[in-house]
Amino acid sequence: MKTKRTNSPEETKHLGFELGLLLKDEEHVVLLLDGELGSGKTTLAQGIAQGFGITDIVNSPSYTILKKYQTPVDRRGFYHLDLYRLSSIGDDFDLEEYIDGNGLVVIEWPFQVEELLPKDYMLIKIKKSGVSEREFEITCVGFPCQRAVSYI
Ligand SMILES: Nc1ncnc2c1ncn2[C@@H]1O[C@H](COP(=O)(O)OP(=O)(O)OP(=O)(O)O)[C@@H](O)[C@H]1O
Numbered sequence: 001m002k003t004k005r006t007n008s009p010e011e012t013k014h015l016g017f018e019l020g021l022l023l024k025d026e027e028h029v030v031l032l033l034d035g036e037l038g039s040g041k042t043t044l045a046q047g048i049a050q051g052f053g054i055t056d057i058v059n060s061p062s063y064t065i066l067k068k069y070q071t072p073v074d075r076r077g078f079y080h081l082d083l084y085r086l087s088s089i090g091d092d093f094d095l096e097e098y099i100d101g102n103g104l105v106v107i108e109w110p111f112q113v114e115e116l117l118p119k120d121y122m123l124i125k126i127k128k129s130g131v132s133e134r135e136f137e138i139t140c141v142g143f144p145c146q147r148a149v150s151y152i
């Protein structure tokens with residue numbers, strides 16, 4: 001487990017950027033972002049996308065559940081999911097299709113569908129520790145990301 005702190009949205013994006021760079025060459029990673037409303041999940045995801053090589057603007061997927069992006073250079077997939085409203089959508093959404101796929105899958109509000117989550121993932125718990133201070137607790141569950149995380 002590794003803990004990081006940031007003091008602004010820009011610092012959070014930078015932390016995300018570093019993470020995205022580290023995960024860029026992994027074949028398939030599921031990254032769960034857990035934290036209350038406004039804790040910075042989307043802000044972090046925007047940095048991760050940039051570090052991963054996405055050049056499009058990554059917005060909150062709240063109203064669409066899922067947004068797909070692709071790196072222009074090597075066409076790797078970046079999937080940004082927000083499951084906040086999933087319970088009201090029911091079983092129509094096939095999360096497993098994306099989770100079993102390739103590329104980097106970043107999920108906000110992942111524990112809405114706990115039973116669908118894979119057994120290997122990277123988890124980032126975000127806590128608001130001040131008006132603009134955030135704490136990020138990074139753990140690797142099953143997925144061997146300890147070495148990568150030690151570089152952050
Ligand atoms: N250190 C920080 N890191 C990230 N965001 C911060 C920080 N300090 C203040 N903020 C503010 O907190 C908010 C974070 O919003 P963001 O959309 O990233 O949160 P979220 O966790 O995705 O929320 P939601 O649960 O609604 O999806 C923004 O308004 C941002 O400006």
Ligand SMILES: [Mg+2]
Binds near residue numbers: 041043060082
């Ligand atoms: Mg969000």
